[in-house]
Amino acid sequence: MAEHKVVEEMKGDVLCKMAKVAVERSKGNLEVFLGKYFVTDELLKYIADRSPSVKILSLISCQEVSNKGFTELITKSPLLEDLSLELCPKIGCRNMYEATGKACPQLKRFSLRRECFRFSLNYSRRVAETLGIAVMRELRSLTLVSSNITNDELGAILDGCPRLETLCLRDCYKVIADGALRAKCARIKTLTLPDDYERQ
Numbered sequence: 158m159a160e161h162k163v164v165e166e167m168k169g170d171v172l173c174k175m176a177k178v179a180v181e182r183s184k185g186n187l188e189v190f191l192g193k194y195f196v197t198d199e200l201l202k203y204i205a206d207r208s209p210s211v212k213i214l215s216l217i218s219c220q221e222v223s224n225k226g227f228t229e230l231i232t233k234s235p236l237l238e239d240l241s242l243e244l245c246p247k248i249g250c251r252n253m254y255e256a257t258g259k260a261c262p263q264l265k266r267f268s269l270r271r272e273c274f275r276f277s278l279n280y281s282r283r284v285a286e287t288l289g290i291a292v293m294r295e296l297r298s299l300t301l302v303s304s305n306i307t308n309d310e311l312g313a314i315l316d317g318c319p320r321l322e323t324l325c326l327r328d329c330y331k332v333i334a335d336g337a338l339r340a341k342c343a344r345i346k347t348l349t350l351p352d353d354y355e356r357q
Contacts, residue, residue: 169195176200180207193217198226205230215241216248223247228256237261241268254289264293270302273328285310291317298323307331308338315341323347 167175172195180187180203187208192200196219204211211234216222227248231237240257242248249269258264267290287306290299296318306329315321324345326332334350342348 167195169197173197173200177203180204183208186210189213191215191217192219194219197221198223198229201226201230205233209233210236212236213239215239215243216245217241217243219245220247224250224253228253231257232260234261236263238263239266240264241266243268243270244272246272249286251286251289254286255292256289258289258292258294261293263295265295266298267293267296268298268300268302269304270300271304273303287311288313290314293318294320296321300325301327301329303328305329305331308333308335311338312341315345321345325349326351 176190176192176196177200185207187204188210190204190208190211190213192215194217196216198221201222211230214230214234214237216227222245224247227245240261249271287301287304287310290296291313294317297320299314299318299321300323304326306326308331311326311332322345324342324347326349329351332338332351334352338350342350
């Protein structure tokens, strides 16, 4: 329920009701959920209680979704393979990402986009949060945008995710793309570091 102009102009409560109807009609076979703006903790709980087969989850600018609501769904989505969190300020911490990795052993793609301002109110709270990604051992693709990740944290992720093939870091100001880091990333087939964007 995203990327559609008519849908995006509807009120949040109407969209939540529409989403619930779609969940009911899927009869437990919902595999893909894309929500933009309107998603709430209550809606995620509703989905979690009725949709054990979710494989793709994308949340965009969902201001009303918290770690609690997100975790409620994730812990009941063991088949999840593709997760995208974009500009969802109340979602995120090391423990939550660790819980995601443990609850979703088949997770292969993870994309996380933060607010682009380095000095936003949430920035300091993101310290070391990406270390939780290191338990996502089956990860093949990782994209981080405006993350607070450091070289050491990235190293931990590379060690913890031996199957990682694609790594994209954009506007990650604490990452220093030195020789040591590039050597560490040598096994990555498709690599984009912050410096690569600056040279474009």
